[in-house]
Amino acid sequence: MSANHDRANLLEVRGLTKIFGTLTACDHIDLNIAKGEIHALLGENGAGKSTLVKMLFGSLEPNSGEIFWDGKAVNITSPGVAKRLGIGMVFQHFSLFEALTAAENIALSLNDGSPISTIAAKARALSYSYGLPLDPESLVGDLSVGERQRIEIIRCLLQTPQLIILDEPTSVLTPQEADKLFETLERLRAEGKSILYISHRLEEVKRICDRATVLRHGKVVGHCNPRQETAASLARMMVGNEVKAVVRAPAEGIETAPALLEIRGLTRKPATPFAIPLKNVNLNVRAGEVIGIAGVAGNGQGEFFEAVSGEVLQQDAGSVRIRGKDAGALSITGRRLMGAAFVPEERLGHGAAPRMKLSENLLLSRHATDGKSFVGSGGMVKNASVYSAAQRIITAMDVRKSAPDPEAAALSGGNLQKFIVGRELDRKPSVMVVNQPTWGVDAGAAAHIRQALIELARSGSAVLVISQDLDELFELSDAIAVMHNGELSAPLPIAEATFEKIGLLMGGAEPGHAEHTMETA
Amino acid sequence: MMRLELVKRPQRSALFSVLSPFIAFALTMIAGAVLFALLGVNPLEAFNIYFIQPVSEVWQLHELAIKAAPLILIAVGLSVCYKANIWNIGAEGQFILGGIFGSIIPVLFPEFEGPLVLPLMLLLGMVGGALYAAIPALLKTRFSTNEILTSLMLVYVAQLFLDWLVRGPWRDPQGHGFPQTIQFGDSAVLPELMPDAGRANWGFVFALVAAIAIWLMMSRMLKGFEVRVLGSSPRAGRFAGFGFNKMVFFTFLLSGALAGLAGISEVSGAIGQLQPVISPGYGFTAIIVAFLGRLNPLGIVAAGLVLALTYLGGEAVQSALGISDKVARVFQGMLLFFVLGCDTLIHYRIRLIGFAAPKLEAAPKLEEAR
Known part of the structure; x- marks a missing residue:
């Protein structure tokens, strides 16, 4: 099935804009999603993908712009409204209670008072019909990440959505598990459901998506048919210039x-x-x-x-x-x-203290190894030398920031990661x-x-x-x-x-x- | 229809971290005015008696310093605990134990006199407070007990222990049966700063020195950095190689020692002997002082003076207007309530939003269609 522009649009977004302080995260975004298509949303981190999706799912309120659902103007004020419209979302980070069973987790989000056994039966039937086998009685804590994702997908499907938003769904799957997911997505498309697929894996996008919208710095830089593009040409659209190999x-x-x-x-x-x-x-x-x-x-x-x-x-x-x-x-x-030097997975709260400045976060991992240059007599911190070392790392790693020495939480994920890696590399x-x-x-x-x-x-x-x-x-x-x-x-x-x-x-x-x-x- | 919405700020607002205590103070005044009006008192007159008259003469400022000293000493210690996200609620007990330990020399060895007596007493007071604070620290690190509960419960143990001491073994034999120890000798009394002007003693100087020292530690030293990291993101603290258990002991021992110093300073300076009750709740009021002062030692000095005034004002309205001096506690409580409430403004903006009609209509229509 290929893109068909004559088909009715399920979702139409016109001039959607979201401003945070001085940053325009989404700048007059236009987006059309037809019935029965898999539509890719591409963009680097910080391009505005999550902000856009959050507005579509009702967890953020746009500053301006319009959303049309089935041709009618709607105001999606909360995730509840989005669900009632028929928009479902599978988040990149799961929100599941490990100590509860799959069925109990589903019941929590449905919140319609139907008994667990009914929900379990429905979930089981649905999971097999979509080729995502799942035992609703199993404890989430015992399940693999791939299986947990299935719970999220089933939970979303139980609400019979017309549009399913998937945020980086394959980042936690093995290549074989990802293949299974693609089969499911193709079945959903065949049933006439629409999918908004967010990913940075360009090969996947080329494989399963009918159309793609590319964002850069909060603006739409192009709509294209990913099958007619190469991974390199898609990457160029996302980044704006060649990515150095x-x-x-x-x-x-x-x-x-x-x-x-x-x-x-x-x-x-x-x-x-x-x-x-x-x-x-x-x-x-x-x-x-x-x-x-x-x-x-x-x-x-x-x-x-x-x-x-x-x-x-x-x-x-x-x-x-x-x-x-x-x-x-x-x-x-x-x-x-x-x-030895270490960089943990979690940036905020593990590799860096979110509410502390970058220079303080430099001290975090290097107060002992660089004790002589950073800490003076009597345990006094030499703020000037810590600050200049932080600036050295910022320059070396090309960390982009809004203030000379901002709080870690104020940086985008990628820039903070560059700083955290650079902090350790700087020690050689x-x-x-x-x-x-x-x-x-x-x-x-x-x-x-x-x-x-x-x-x-x-x-x-x-x-x-x-x-x-x-x-x-x-x-x-x-x-x-x-x-x-x-x-x-x-x-x-x-x-x-x-x-x-x-x-x-x-x-x-x-x-x-x-x-x-x-x-x- | 309108609703209020809290919008998270990208960075904490420096403006509102400074303004928030003042807004809280203003709100307390408004609520206080309503309170006085309901009691049938003209609020303006009451405020004059409560907040202005107690500080209109020099000797009264000395009284203010006497009340503020223990509040500041305790609160700067607590601020370190709270910054580390460790909750010592038992400063009142550590204050009492500091008073008891420091009194060992003047009560049991009254014949020991000279310039060494006072420093030894102060040192013992700090040791007593620190040892008593070590109990909840040990329980927390060894058995994961909640330090809020254990430190609070130990307050009552300390109060009863002091009560037993002054009625039992430490009672002054020549005291006509009054529950109190002997009057301390001259060398065991904390000297007054300016005897001609008022009663304020060296305790206030200790408080200022402690505030500046802790401020230096928290803002300039690696130790202070360790406290802040462990308090704000414990996992990042562990990644930095800072030990949480060590931090529990450090903060409890430090705050306990300062509360103990406050205790012996109060006993030796303002009272001159041990009595069944040596604190009008300084250890608890200091919690309010710590938060009103933004957990910043320099802010705490100002906050300590404000809260000391609520004590003096409470006494003043009791004698002038016949209102219970419990009104002081009410003011302290309201102040803490508003301070904690206003802190929301540091991380959030308040936005007024009007409900637009179509938002409510679109969704149900679709549900009917399905």
Whole structure:
């Protein structure tokens, strides 16, 4: 089915504008979504995609502009109104209670007083008819991320929407799971439902979307048929200029280089009922190389990062070794002093304190390693030198901001990530561990960060990158290991790795990886 | 129809972090005027007696300083706790234990005199307050008990312990059975600053020094940074390598020591002996002082003076108008209420929105169609 401009528009948006303070997040956006089409919304981070979608779903109120639904002007004042109109949304970040069952979670959002058993039966029927098998009685905490997404989709479908908005739906799926999702979307389209598909994965968009609207800096820069475009031409529309390709120089002499980060038989019991236990994880990262860890979210990557960074200590001091010395019993500060640096997944509230200035956030991870230059006698902070170091990082990483030293929360995600990565790179660490280096970061900034990580490795450091983005890992890594259910596969050299091989490992296909044997403590 | 909507500001408003206490104070005045009017008193006259007359003469300013000193000392300590998101509500108990510990020398060793006595008393007072504050800290870090409950409950233990001491083992044998200890000797009494002008003692100086020292720590030192990081984003604090349990002990010991210092200063300076009751609720009122002062030690100095005035004014309206001095508590309560309420303005804007009619009509129509 291809785009048909004669068909009636289900949703028509005219001149929709949203202003936050001095920033015009959406500037006179025009958008038409026909009945029975999959419409892609493309744009870098900060282009205004989320703001636009929030206005369509009623969680933000536009400053001006009109929305027509089935030809009638409507005012979507709340998500409730949007749902009644027939707009459903599947968010990128799920809002599910882990301690409740799938059916109970669905009942909470339907809120129409029908008994759980009825809802469970409906959900089960619906899930099978769309090829998204789901057991409504299972606890959300026991489910994989892909299965949790199914709950969100089923929950949305139960409200019989005419328009379904999907925000980056494949970012948490294995390639095989994503294929299944696409089949479902194509069925929905065949039934005449419309889908607004937000993604930055251009290949996907080319594969399933009929039309695309591209946003840049809050403005519509073009409508196109993605099937007639190339990934490069779409990227150019989004970014406004060519995205520099990441260059990975061949790593030389890695085999003989010393391992700067060694993980030996790392085992960790789950700290909470919903945490993943780590089982005998082994890995060496040598000077000069980038090792990638792939895996579907929630398979122990977070637990692994905590253990390696020293936010959680190990009982066996030898299970984490940095530059040839046992570090398992050392705190994160101790490990930093040994030359390691860490970038966590969550930017706000973990990697950075949201309500603190960038210069203070520099001090956050470097107060001990740069004690001499940042902290004077009597524990007084040398604000001037911290400030100038922060400015140095801001310049080096091209961090764009509205004030000389703004609060971390005032930066866009991509710019804050550039700062957080730059904060560690500025130290020239000999071991760098990064969790989701470019999650939610625009293409230009992502290329910048990836290039910087490769250069750090080539200058003789060991770099470990944990990511859910396979494209990224293939671009960065000299070898890729896969984490599944708390176990880590042996790293595959990049020359031997393919999407299919890694995808199968992510699904738990390697012998010795039991299929979904998650114990719940 | 109109409705109010709170709109989140992109950055906290510097203007409203300064204005909010003043708006709160104005709202308290309005509510207070209504209160006085309902009691059948002319609000203007009442305000004059409550807020103006108690500070119209120099000796009265000294009284104000005496009341403000413990409030400021306790509140600057509490501000560090609260910035770290740790909730010490038991400063009243730590104040009492500071008073008791500091009184060990003048009560049990009255013959020990000289210039060493007073510094030792003050030191013991701080130790007493800190030790008493260590109990909720230990319970929190070892057993994850809620420090709000434990520190509050320990206040009543302290009050009863003091009551038992002055009626029992520490009672003055020559005191005609009154529940009080012996009068402290000269070298155990905190000297007055300007004996000719009024009764204000060195306690007020301690309060100012503590306020400046804590201000320096919080704004300029790594320790203060640690407090702020752990308080605002604990996970980022752990990533920075700051230990939360250590912070619990640090803040409790610090605030306990300052409350203890306030306690012994009050006993040794303003009272001169131990009595069954040594505080008109300073430890609780200091919580209001801390928030009214925006948890900023310098703001707390100003807030301490304001709250000290509510005590003096309460006494004044009682004698002049025959209104219960509980009215002081009412004023303090309203002030805290409005301060916390006005803090919303720092992070949010208030917007007035008129309901547009079509918004309500569009949705139901469609529901009928389905």
